[in-house]
Amino acid sequence: MAGLSPSERRLQKELMSLMKEPPPGVVVDVDLAEQNILQWIIQMEGVSGTLYEGEQFQLQFKFSRKYPFDSPEVTFIGANIPVHPHVYSNGHICLSILTDDWSPALSVQSVCLSIVSMLSSCKEKKRPPDNAFYVKTCNKNPKKTKWWYHDDSV
Amino acid sequence: MSTSASPAEPSASPPEPSTSGNSSQKEGAGEEARDDRNFECNICLDTAKNAVVSMCGHLFCWPCLHQWLETASARQVCPVCKAAISREKVVPLYGRGSSDQQDPRENSAPRPSGQRTEPDGSLFNGFGLGDNSFHLSFGIGAFPFGFFTSTFNLGETRPSPAAMGTPQHLEEQFLSKIFLWLAIIFIAWLLLA
Numbered sequence: 001m002a003g004l005s006p007s008e009r010r011l012q013k014e015l016m017s018l019m020k021e022p023p024p025g026v027v028v029d030v031d032l033a034e035q036n037i038l039q040w041i042i043q044m045e046g047v048s049g050t051l052y053e054g055e056q057f058q059l060q061f062k063f064s065r066k067y068p069f070d071s072p073e074v075t076f077i078g079a080n081i082p083v084h085p086h087v088y089s090n091g092h093i094c095l096s097i098l099t100d101d102w103s104p105a106l107s108v109q110s111v112c113l114s115i116v117s118m119l120s121s122c123k124e125k126k127r128p129p130d131n132a133f134y135v136k137t138c139n140k141n142p143k144k145t146k147w148w149y150h151d152d153s154v
Numbered sequence: 155m156s157t158s159a160s161p162a163e164p165s166a167s168p169p170e171p172s173t174s175g176n177s178s179q180k181e182g183a184g185e186e187a188r189d190d191r192n193f194e195c196n197i198c199l200d201t202a203k204n205a206v207v208s209m210c211g212h213l214f215c216w217p218c219l220h221q222w223l224e225t226a227s228a229r230q231v232c233p234v235c236k237a238a239i240s241r242e243k244v245v246p247l248y249g250r251g252s253s254d255q256q257d258p259r260e261n262s263a264p265r266p267s268g269q270r271t272e273p274d275g276s277l278f279n280g281f282g283l284g285d286n287s288f289h290l291s292f293g294i295g296a297f298p299f300g301f302f303t304s305t306f307n308l309g310e311t312r313p314s315p316a317a318m319g320t321p322q323h324l325e326e327q328f329l330s331k332i333f334l335w336l337a338i339i340f341i342a343w344l345l346l347a
Binding site: 010 | 225
């Protein structure tokens with residue numbers, strides 16, 4: 001692992017541990033991540049017994065060179081974007097640990113776990129109230145959005 | 155115990171020294187790897203170098219933690235538990251044989267040094283007066299200006315007071331007394347509250 005930058009080194013370690021001990025229902029596309037360590041695709045399964053049971057989602061992680069001091073850019077991609085009050089139809093996720101509450105001790109694994117639990121605790125499948133407006137006006141990068149985190153229950 | 159046929163199991167016949175030695179070595183290696191994980195920096199996930207530990211007990215490389223404190227200078231919290239954290243409040247860890255071989259790190263600030271206090275004989279350690287925890291402050295707002303404006307009525311164009319004995323004069327006296335009492339009550343309230 002010599003010659004890698006600190007961010008690449010840490011991402012390699014995270015990739016290894018995610019391969020070895022993935023959280024339930026989470027699978028990382030290892031080949032893609034090894035081609036470009038700064039961009040990962042993760043398959044996520046809806047947990048059984050929740051509203052998303054049997055559904056498949058794709059998450060995209062983009063890391064900057066400043067990772068882990070800078071949070072990753074995490075969005076849902078692909079055909080199936082979960083219908084959830086905190087997930088916009090363009091895949092952007094309103095989750096505080098992805099911007100304001102990010103900490104370098106968090107990891108891809110902990111972010112995946114947070115998203116799984118966010119989905120699992122959902123009571124009613126619906127889009128955020130301002131979905132149409134946000135999707136029309138937002139930046140492509142969700143980290144540029146000034147999120148308002150107001151709902152601590154989900 | 156009964157079914158397993160592990161060579162390391164102490165059985166009736168004494169095991170050959172070479173076998174038992176091998177197996178214990180293997181176990182030792184596994185434990186070592188696990189032990190290493192206990193000393194990983196919470197930021198770079200490598201074994202902590204120039205290790206420091208926060209008051210909340212979390213281990214970091216000093217260069218890693220320093221970079222985080224620089225990045226999040228407005229909100230200095232422990233990356234793991236979000237407790238308040240600062241450069242002064244971390245403790246360096248000096249393992250054996252590592253104390254003086256400090257390599258001049260990239261451009262990060264030097265690791266904070268340990269804080270030693272001599273063991274103290276006295277059990278009684280003050281009422282918090284000695285450690286700057288007692289503060290008394292007294293403030294007067296915009297001091298000279300209030301003084302000037304209330305004492306020297308410069309450029310005054312107000313009418314002169316009414317003549318003695320007129321109803322207007324009595325009224326003014328009455329008002330003035332009310333305001334005096336109001337002021338006294340207000341000051342008393344300030345002092346008592």
